[in-house]
Amino acid sequence: MKKWLFIIVFAAVLLLAGIWIGRTDSSYPFMRWFSQNPWGYRMGNMMQGNRLYLNDQVTSSENIGNQTARSLRQAKIDRGKSTITYSHNQVNLIIQSGTGKNDGKFVIDNMANPTIYIPENAFVTLQFDNQDKDVPHGFEVTTAVPPYDQMAMMDGAAVGNSIIPPLPEAHNQQYPVGQTAFRFNRPGQYYYICQYPGHAAKGMYGKMIVE
Ligand SMILES: [Cu+2]
Incomplete structure (x- = not known):
């Protein structure tokens, strides 16, 4: 039971870290895939507060x-x-x-x-x-x-x-x-x-x- 909780938290942290890094580096492979499919784009957009341009x-x-x-x-x-x-x-x-x-x-x-x-x-x-x-x-x-x-x-x-x-x-x-x-x-x-x-x-x- 505890092991599953650990795995879920670990996966969530990895995902959030990926999104965070991807915010500033579009060459990051995960983010490239993520931002190039409609679901990922909307997710990313939501999490970035709909910023069109990252300074x-x-x-x-x-x-x-x-x-x-x-x-x-x-x-x-x-x-x-x-x-x-x-x-x-x-x-x-x-x-x-x-x-x-x-x-x-x-x-x-x-x-x-x-x-x-x-x-x-x-x-x-x-x-x-x-x-x-x-x-x-x-x-x-x-x-x-x-x-x-x-x-x-x-x-x-x-x-x-x-x-x-x-x-x-x-x-x-x-x-x-x-x-x-x-x-x-x-x-x-x-x-x-x-x-x-x-x-x-x-x-x-x-x-x-x-x-
Ligand atoms: Cu011009």
């Missing part, structure tokens, strides 16, 4: 590369048309702010502002990383269509929970990370934009098609 969370280009490769294994890519098509009902998007020739754009695996196809009713988990050393960047999916004005976040309606508030600039090749998850209520054409003032107006947006 102290950063990642490396190696992590981003691995996560992007894993994500794109589930997608069909057409580089000529710059489209990424997902067909599973669980979609894990890994998106960065661009640098160099892709400065002021969103980037997935060197594609600038790709058009992303997502199945209707898919549960979308999203990780956005700011690789830009000079400017904050954010992310949201909106019903507003381009061209955008300075305050693009005031146009149209954001898809619930798709918003990642602007993340601070990158330092020492450590990239701030924002994570969230959402579902589309209805099929249609959406846009993902950077809501930092002026960025969407200058072309930091891409199309998201839900069908």
Whole structure:
């Protein structure tokens, strides 16, 4: 009897420790699995008090590369048309702010502002990383269509929970990370934009098609 109690308490402590560590390290394998399935995401969200962005969370280009490769294994890519098509009902998007020739754009695996196809009713988990050393960047999916004005976040309606508030600039090749998850209520054409003032107006947006 006592032995069982000990095992249960021990398991609970391990689980809580895993969640706690995972809060600040998205490369921690348990947390990665945990945050990438709907049940785990909701649990994590509940325990973290619904914080969309963890101030102290950063990642490396190696992590981003691995996560992007894993994500794109589930997608069909057409580089000529710059489209990424997902067909599973669980979609894990890994998106960065661009640098160099892709400065002021969103980037997935060197594609600038790709058009992303997502199945209707898919549960979308999203990780956005700011690789830009000079400017904050954010992310949201909106019903507003381009061209955008300075305050693009005031146009149209954001898809619930798709918003990642602007993340601070990158330092020492450590990239701030924002994570969230959402579902589309209805099929249609959406846009993902950077809501930092002026960025969407200058072309930091891409199309998201839900069908
Ligand atoms: Cu931006």
